Amino acid sequence: MRRIDRSRLQAALAREDERFVKDHPASRLLFERAKATLLGGVPMNWMERSAGPFPVFVRDGQGAHFTDVDGRRYLDLCLGDTGAMTGHAPAAAVEAAIAQLRRGVTFMLPTEDAIRVGEELKRRFGLPYWQVALTATDANRFSIRLARQITRRPKILVFHWCYHGSVDESFVTLKDGVTGPRRGNIGPPVDPALTTRVVEFNDLPALEAALAHEDVACVLAEPAMTNIGIVLPQPGFHDALRELTRRTGTLLIIDETHTICAGPGGYTAAYGLRPDMLTIGKPIASGIPAAVYGVTAEVGEKIRARANEMDVDSGGIGGTLAGNALSLAAMRATLESVLTPQAYERTIPLAKRFTEGVDRVIRERELPWHVTRLGCRAEYWFCPDPPKNGSEAAAAVDPDLDRYMHLAALNRGILMTPFHNMALIAPDTAESDIDRHTAVFADSVAALLD
Numbered sequence: 001m002r003r004i005d006r007s008r009l010q011a012a013l014a015r016e017d018e019r020f021v022k023d024h025p026a027s028r029l030l031f032e033r034a035k036a037t038l039l040g041g042v043p044m045n046w047m048e049r050s051a052g053p054f055p056v057f058v059r060d061g062q063g064a065h066f067t068d069v070d071g072r073r074y075l076d077l078c079l080g081d082t083g084a085m086t087g088h089a090p091a092a093a094v095e096a097a098i099a100q101l102r103r104g105v106t107f108m109l110p111t112e113d114a115i116r117v118g119e120e121l122k123r124r125f126g127l128p129y130w131q132v133a134l135t136a137t138d139a140n141r142f143s144i145r146l147a148r149q150i151t152r153r154p155k156i157l158v159f160h161w162c163y164h165g166s167v168d169e170s171f172v173t174l175k176d177g178v179t180g181p182r183r184g185n186i187g188p189p190v191d192p193a194l195t196t197r198v199v200e201f202n203d204l205p206a207l208e209a210a211l212a213h214e215d216v217a218c219v220l221a222e223p224a225m226t227n228i229g230i231v232l233p234q235p236g237f238h239d240a241l242r243e244l245t246r247r248t249g250t251l252l253i254i255d256e257t258h259t260i261c262a263g264p265g266g267y268t269a270a271y272g273l274r275p276d277m278l279t280i281g282k283p284i285a286s287g288i289p290a291a292v293y294g295v296t297a298e299v300g301e302k303i304r305a306r307a308n309e310m311d312v313d314s315g316g317i318g319g320t321l322a323g324n325a326l327s328l329a330a331m332r333a334t335l336e337s338v339l340t341p342q343a344y345e346r347t348i349p350l351a352k353r354f355t356e357g358v359d360r361v362i363r364e365r366e367l368p369w370h371v372t373r374l375g376c377r378a379e380y381w382f383c384p385d386p387p388k389n390g391s392e393a394a395a396a397v398d399p400d401l402d403r404y405m406h407l408a409a410l411n412r413g414i415l416m417t418p419f420h421n422m423a424l425i426a427p428d429t430a431e432s433d434i435d436r437h438t439a440v441f442a443d444s445v446a447a448l449l450d
Contacts (some may be wrong), residue, residue: 001366001367001368001384002365002366002367002368002449003368004401004448004449005448005449006400008447008448008449009400009401009404009448010400012404012408012447012448013400013403013404013407016404016407016408016411017052017053017407019411020051020052020053020407020410020411021052021053023070023072023411024052024054024056024068024070024072025070026057026068026069026070027054027055027056027057027068027069027070028054030057030069031054031055031057041054041055042055046418049418049419050418051403051406051407051410051418052407052410056068056074056410056415057069059071061076061084061088061089062087062088062089063087063088063089063090063426063427063428063429064076064079064087064088064425064426064427064428064429064430064433065088066088066415072413073413074410074413074414074415075413075414075415075429075433075436075437076088076415076426077414077415077416077417077422077423077424077425077437078415078416078417078418078422078424079424079426080282080287081282081417081418081419082257082258082260082261082282082283082424083282083283083287084283084286084287084426085260085261085282085283085339085424085426086283086286086287086334086338086339086426086427087426087427087428087429088287088426089286090286090334090337090338090427092333092334092336092337092338093285093286093288093330093333093334093337093338094286095333096329096330096332096333097286097288097326097329097330097333099329100325100326100329100330101326103325104325105324105325105326106320106321106324106325106326107324107325108320110323111325111328111329113325113328113329113331113332114132114323114328116332116336117130117132117292117328117331117332117335118130120332120335120336121292121294121335122294124264124265124266124269124335125256125265125266125268125269125278125294126265126268126269127275127277127278127294127295127296128294128295128296128297128300129294129295129296129297129299129300130292130293130294130295131292131293131294131323132290132291132292132322132323132327132328132331133281133290133291133292133293133318133319133322134289134290134291134319134321134322134327135165135281135289135291136164136165136255136257136279136280136281136282136291137164137165137166137167137281137291138165138281138291138319138322139279139280139281139291139292139293140164140165140167140170140220140253140255140279140293141165141167142293142316142317142318143218143220143253143277143279143293144156144167144169144217144218144220144253145315145316145317146277146295146299146303146317147217147218147251147253147277148217148218149303149306150217150251150299150302150303150306151217151218151249151250151251153214153215153216153217153250154195154215154217155195155196155197155215155216155217156169156170156195156196156197156216156217156218156219156220157196157197157198157199157207157210157211157216157218157219157220157250158170158172158196158197158198158219158220158221159198159199159200159201159221159222159225159389159390160173160174160198160199160200160201160389160390160391161173161225161227161228161389161390161391161393161394162201162220162221162222162225162227162228162390163227163228164220164222164255165257165281167220168188168189168190168192168195169192169195169196169220170196170220171185171188171192172185172192172193172195172196172198173198174198174199174200174391178193179192179193179196179197179198180192180193197210197213197216200389200390200391201225201231201233201388201389201390202231202233202234202237202388202389203389204237204240204241204244207219207240207241207244208244211244211245211247211248211250212248214248214249214250216248216250217250217251218250218251218252218253218276218277219241219245219250219251219252219253220253220255221241221252221253221254221255222254222255222256222257222258222259223238223254223256223259223262223266223267223268223271223273224259224262224267224374225390225393226258226259226374226377226422227258227419228387228390228393228394229372229379229381229387229393229396229420229422230372230373230374230377230378230379230386230422231386231387231388231389231390231392231393232372232374232386234388238271238273242273242274245276251276251277251299252274252275252276252277253275253276253277253278253279254266254267254268254273254275254277254278254279255278255279255280256268256278256279256280257279257280257281257282257291258282258377259374259375260280260283260284260339261374261375261376261377261424262374262375263341263344263348263375264339264340264341264344266278266280267374270375275296276295276296276298276299277293277294277295277296277299278293278294278295279291279292279293279294280292280293283334283339284331284334284335284339285327285330285331285334286330286333286334286338288326288327288330288331289327290327290328290330290331292331338427343427344375344376346427347375347376347425347426347427347429348375348376348425350376350425350429350431350434351373351375351376351377351378351423351425352373353431353434353435354373354378354423354425354434354437354438355371355372355373355378357434357435357437357438357441358371358378358380358438358441359371360438361438361441361442361445362380365445365446365449367445368382368383368384369381369382369383369384370383370384370385370386372386376424376425377422377423377424377425378422378423378425379420379421379422379423380421381393381396381421382396382397382398382401382402383395383396402421404444404448405421405441405444406418406421408440408443408444408447409437409440409441409444412440412443413436414436414437414440423437
């Protein structure tokens with residue numbers, strides 16, 4: 001297997017940085033101006049993590065493409081890190097949102113769209129009862145609160161290197177087998193070891209031991225990990241997870257926010273999972289802030305049995321803008337007309353085409369890399385075998401090589417997901433778009449080897 005020459009990598013990075021600065025003068029000017037009023041020159045701190053010396057400023061987007069303020073057009077394989085999985089400005093959602101804007105945005109009262117959304121979610125995921133939030137973070141936070149209320153247990157369990165939004169309990173990691181704050185955890189309110197147990201994904205003996213204490217209210221899990229790269233469950237993992245949680249009286253919450261890429265009903269429907277609760281956010285309203293959490297009939301009955309209408313506005317669940325009319329109108333249009341079975345019939349084969357193209361280059365160049373796919377999401381990693389857990393995935397991270405591959409693609413009109421070498425396929429992506437990525441990937445690799 002061939003290894004990357006690190007001196008060639010550093011020289012290639014320097015060339016790509018120079019090219020980026022030359023090609024993006026308008027973005028550079030806006031960034032310098034933004035630093036006078038925006039912390040770090042960006043409206044949200046994650047935007048600082050750019051492949052180039054400064055972020056690209058966007059002018060507009062349509063479908064699988066967007067154009068920056070320098071007039072450069074890009075194939076978008078990041079898609080707002082799933083928030084724009086529908087593609088930018090899908091017609092059905094845009095029309096529904098405009099119509100609702102004219103009728104009013106928020107009333108703190110229900111609309112008929114809420115019922116239609118609940119009916120569609122029940123059909124897709126199989127859970128009968130639903131509530132609406134604004135972000136997947138909120139949906140996860142609310143679900144954890146409800147799980148603690150129902151079980152009267154203090155802890156939750158997550159998998160090492162998970163990500164579930166800015167939920168305090170999930171910013172936790174394992175170091176030499178000891179639970180503690182995850183690197184970069186900003187101002188944790190308490191030591192997360194007090195609130196959370198952590199085990200490696202796919203490690204069933206460790207999971208069984210952690211749940212045996214019977215102090216865990218819920219397991220919060222992506223059905224396949226996606227935030228430390230795509231880490232797929234091993235055969236039998238989910239059956240065992242469900243059996244262990246039931247045996248120990250622990251609720252199982254499945255977070256489908258990224259794994260909705262597996263199909264219209266996410267990984268849950270595609271693989272017949274049976275969670276007690278399910279959360280999802282980001283793409284379900286075509287990028288307009290919205291999220292939902294669903295529960296089984298049994299969990300719903302327990303929630304209602306403990307409900308007190310005098311406390312609904314101060315119990316830590318909900319929010320004035322949650323369930324607003326605009327989010328629900330966009331969600332209904334997205335579920336009924338955008339994220340449809342027909343959309344996945346197009347995007348999943350395109351993701352297969354992406355995977356095959358990247359894999360062909362890896363094999364031809366004899367690189368110790370691999371590529372993995374989950375539905376219409378695919379990712380290549382700088383290690384020979386697919387990681388089985390978060391530790392193996394984290395150990396394979398190569399920051400310089402990662403930045404080079406992102407920046408080389410960006411300079412050639414392709415945006416990958418900034419935190420990974422991940423591609424998500426929008427419904428109107430073309431085969432020619434995928435083939436262009438394969439060509440750019442091949443050229444970027446060649447620059448390091450030839």
